[in-house]
Amino acid sequence: DIVMTQSPDSLAVSLGERATINCKSSQSLFYRSNSKNYLGWYQLKPGQPPKLLVYWASTRQSGVPDRISGSGSVTDFTLTISSLQAEDVALYYCQQYFDIPWTFGQGTKVEIK
Amino acid sequence: QVQLQESGPGLVKPSETLSLTCTVSGGSMTNYFWSWFRQPPGKGLEWIGYNDHIGSANYNPSLKSRVVISVDTSKNQFSLKMNSVIAADTAVYYCARSFGSGITGLYDSWGRGTLVAVSS
Numbered sequence: 049d050i051v052m053t054q055s056p057d058s059l060a061v062s063l064g065e066r067a068t069i070n071c072k073s074s075q076s077l078f079y080r081s082n083s084k085n086y087l088g089w090y091q092l093k094p095g096q097p098p099k100l101l102v103y104w105a106s107t108r109q110s111g112v113p114d115r116i117s118g119s120g121s122v123t124d125f126t127l128t129i130s131s132l133q134a135e136d137v138a139l140y141y142c143q144q145y146f147d148i149p150w151t152f153g154q155g156t157k158v159e160i161k
Numbered sequence: 162q163v164q165l166q167e168s169g170p171g172l173v174k175p176s177e178t179l180s181l182t183c184t185v186s187g188g189s190m191t192n193y194f195w196s197w198f199r200q201p202p203g204k205g206l207e208w209i210g211y212n213d214h215i216g217s218a219n220y221n222p223s224l225k226s227r228v229v230i231s232v233d234t235s236k237n238q239f240s241l242k243m244n245s246v247i248a249a250d251t252a253v254y255y256c257a258r259s260f261g262s263g264i265t266g267l268y269d270s271w272g273r274g275t276l277v278a279v280s281s
Contacts, residue, residue, distance in 0.1 A: 088267050090206075097165075097271035098206075098255065109269065141206055145266025149221040150208040 050074050050144050054153035060161040067129040069156045071120075071142035077105075078122045079146065086146035089118055089127045092139040092155075101140075102127065134160065163188030165256050165272035172278050173250075179243040179277055183256030186237065188270075190214055194259035195232055195239040196268060199252035207252075211265060212239065219265070246279045253277075 051074040061067045077086045085105035090098045100109045102118035105125055115130045129136050137160060142153040169181035183195070196211040210220035212230040220228050224243070232239040243250065253276050257268035 086266070095273065097273050098257075098268075099271075100260070100267070100269045103260065103267050143206070143266075145264065148219055148266070149223070150266045152206040152208075154205045 049149055050077075050147055050151050052142055052144055052151050052153040054140075054142060054156050056156060057154065058157040058159065060159045061129075061132045062161045063134065064131050065161075067132050067136070067158055069127045069140055069142075069158075071125040071127070071153050073123045073125075073144055076122045077125075077144050077146045085121050085125070086144055087118075087120070087125050088143045088145060090141045090143060090152075092141065093137075098141075129158070132158070132160070163258060163270050165258065165270060167254060167256050167272045167275040169275060169277070171276060172280060173246055174281050175247055175279055176245055179241070179246050179250065179279075181241045181254055181256075181275065181277070182238050183240070183272060184236075184238050185258070188258075190232060190234045190237060190239070193261070194265045195230070196257050196259070197230060197241045198255045198257060198268075199250075200255070200274075201249070201252040208266075209241065209243075209254075211259070248279050251277065251279045 053072045055070045087105040089102040106118045119126050139155045164186045166184045173179045194211045197209040210230050212218040229242045253274040255274045256272045258270040260267040260269045
């Protein structure tokens, strides 16, 4: 199985400040034939369905605010919230869809400082 | 906009079978993959498996021997059956629809989840 490791486990950021979450995979998620990284990011809030934020490592899902962005390639990826808002308080997970079984990072809890 | 809703017992006894149904509204069940995921208390997300309307199922090897996912397009539902459950199967179970027909591992539509506890 591909192991996904996120860091940090939690972070507290002041409103309006930048939040950065890292995700590292145990093997490459880059598929040469289409030059895509098979990595997505999800946001989870209690009582709500998980929300897909980013796919192909850097493509923002429709409706996701542009303060949220994804970057990285091969084995190292980052989710950035450029200016943290109160509604961004949540758990964030990276997920690889390069190979079965699809696997997730352990999650990063984002809070307001 | 498609909506998904999980339903089923909230409590299952050890060694029995967990059965959940996901009802899909506002969209077709063809040309997508339909998955189940779960999140044990205090732990991360785990993919259980997927199926589509023509029976192209695939399961997490760690659960494959105990799980069956089936799709019933006539009822706009798909289901999860997991046998021989143990306490470690206690989790919030989510159903989800794939992002598109060509990507089996990415999911953009999810249910809110249902908590299933395994206890005698």
